[in-house]
Amino acid sequence: MFKRILIANRGEIAVRIIRACRELGIETVAVYSTADASALHVQLATRAVCIGPAKAAHSYLNQTAILTAAVESGCEAIHPGYGFLSENDEFADLCAQCGLKFIGPSGDVIRKMGNKAAARELMIKAGVPVVPGSDGVIESAEEALKVAERIGYPVLLKASAGGGGRGMRRVFSPEELPAAFASAQAEAVACFGNGEMYLEKLVLSPRHIEFQIMADQQGHVVHLGERDCSIQRKNQKLMEESPSKALSPELRQAMGRDAVKAAQSCGYEGAGTIEFVLDPDGNYYFIEMNTRIQVEHPVTEMVTGQDLVKEQIRVAAGLPLSFTQEDVKLNGHAIEVRINAEDPAKNFAPMPGKTEFVHFPGGCGVRVDSALYNGYELSPFYDSMVAKLIVHAPTRLAAIRRMRRVLEEFIVEGYPTGADLAHLILYHPDYLKGDYNTSFIENNLDEVLSWMEKGAPLADEEER
Structure with a gap:
């Protein structure tokens, strides 16, 4: 196992990786820009190295600075998280040249799957359905x-x-x-x-269904079920859940089998996601592969009980997967809401500012992934997501009710967020029934925003 890992990222995912490393007994080196000098990931890591000014191009995307920090601090591996350099084939190649393990697939595999046209051709050869x-x-x-x-x-x-x-x-x-x-x-x-x-x-009004896969260096590939990511705006996901109400056991088995086949076709290693669109007639098609850990990975962790980040690190160190396909069971239901510092009433304009006060919800089946703390100044240079709220419950309806309660308890003062919008979506009759697709926000935004003034409607008959 690695003794020291550099985390080439920031925010909640850097904190998430640091916590996993701490539980594995691995030292961590955080990198940060001048704008992130007081960030939580900097405070939690074993050691922190400043790699440049605020703009990501000069810091979190500065490959030379990151590799220099890793080598000089004695790291054996680099975890890229998501975004930034996580799907950069050149960076993966440079890590290998520097004697560092890139925690993810090789540069060659990233090239194969990162180019969507090339990935499409590969899936056709592998017999995976494509649009x-x-x-x-x-x-x-x-x-x-x-x-x-x-x-x-x-x-x-x-x-x-x-x-x-x-x-x-x-x-x-x-x-x-x-x-x-x-x-x-x-x-x-x-x-x-x-x-x-x-x-x-163009598949009109599809469901966006993605399958989490994990693969080791010994050639074992498993899937960990699906996430329904259809609640999205302009292709940006807002809410995710697992399992999807749209999938029958037979359809889940078929899609999972093809997700594994897709990963096997490119010699994959690590955590990855196979993304499908599902049309109203139940036909599904591969659209792309994300060669990294996903923002919404906690949903899968909640329903399977598997720690995906720890598993990433284990397989990167050469260990075989700690579980088989038969070990993967989907228990209960999980929902994730992304909390962004933005104003839905002003076309979702980003609204960075100082976190005057923050209170995170708690209780049974509740998880919060965030790098916020009281007094933390949100930087305008990076993504507007400030927290992920995740709940788990025995049934979908119980998970919805739990998430409502969680959003009611969540408080952040200093800037607007999309928490109220998410709370109201959880009362929408179509969402309650699981009858939604990628056009949900587009078709219902005005209606839901109007509820902010007059209140959400009463629960429908199915909930009662």
């Missing part, structure tokens, strides 16, 4: 028009190197396509330095 579309990268709007004509509108243009909804455009007619292609490609170049595009059939 009908281009066989690979499309070079021009003219080529995109030919593919769209073949598969039918509407279609979805996607950047091969994209993520978070960037470099993505919906197209409903041939007239829209040339301008959409140019716009998506320009955004992809600006955001990712890569203008490669591909095209898929």
Whole structure:
């Protein structure tokens, strides 16, 4: 097992990794920017090293500074968390060149799965269902028009190197396509330095279902069930739950089998997520793989009882998985709400500021992952997420009721958050019934926001 690990991240995920390392008896080295000098992860780590100024490009994305800190502090491995360098194939390669273990897949695997067009081709060869579309990268709007004509509108243009909804455009007619292609490609170049595009059939109003997988260096791959991530806005997830009410046991088994097949096809190692869209008729299609730990991993931990971060570290050290597929059981129901410092009433505008006061909820089946504390100053340079609230209960309805209570207890003063919006969503009849898809926020936001003034409706018949 490693003796010392550098965490190349910040915020709640850095704190999460530090805590796992502490329980494994591993020393930790935190890196931080000048804006994060007083951050919680800096205070909790065994040692902390400043790697640059506030802007991420000069600190948390500064590969040379991070690798230098790791080598000089005697680390044997680097945990990238999520975001920043977690899916950077060049960084994974450089870690290996410096004699450091990158806690995740190799650079070659990240390249295979990080390029969405290449991953799509690989899944086709592996026999994993993919959305009908281009066989690979499309070079021009003219080529995109030919593919769209073949598969039918509407279609979805996607950047091969994209993520978070960037470099993505919906197209409903041939007239829209040339301008959409140019716009998506320009955004992809600006955001990712890569203008490669591909095209898929647009599956309207799908569920977004992802499967957690874990793989070791001995070739064992297991899945740990699904997460329903369909409550999202502009491809940014707001709430997640497991298990999904949309999946029958037979469908769960089939999707889990294909998730394992997808990971095996690329020689995967570590924690990863296979993302699917599920159409209203029960057909599912691979859309991408995230080659890292996910923001919503606590949902899976709550229903399986497995510590995914500890397992990541174990398999990176060369140990075999500590459990088999037969050991994985989904017990009860878990829900996660992401709390962002933003104002839903002002088009979700980020609202950083000083944390004048914060109170975290507690009680049976409650978990809070956060780096907040009283007096902490939120930086405008980084993501607006300030906390993740997670609950677990024997049934879905009990989990919903528990999350309502948790959101009522959660207090943060100094800036607005999306906590009230999430609280009201938990009263929406369609959410209660589990009858929702990725268009839920788009279709119901105005209604839910109006409830902030007049109060949520009474619970529907199913809840009573």
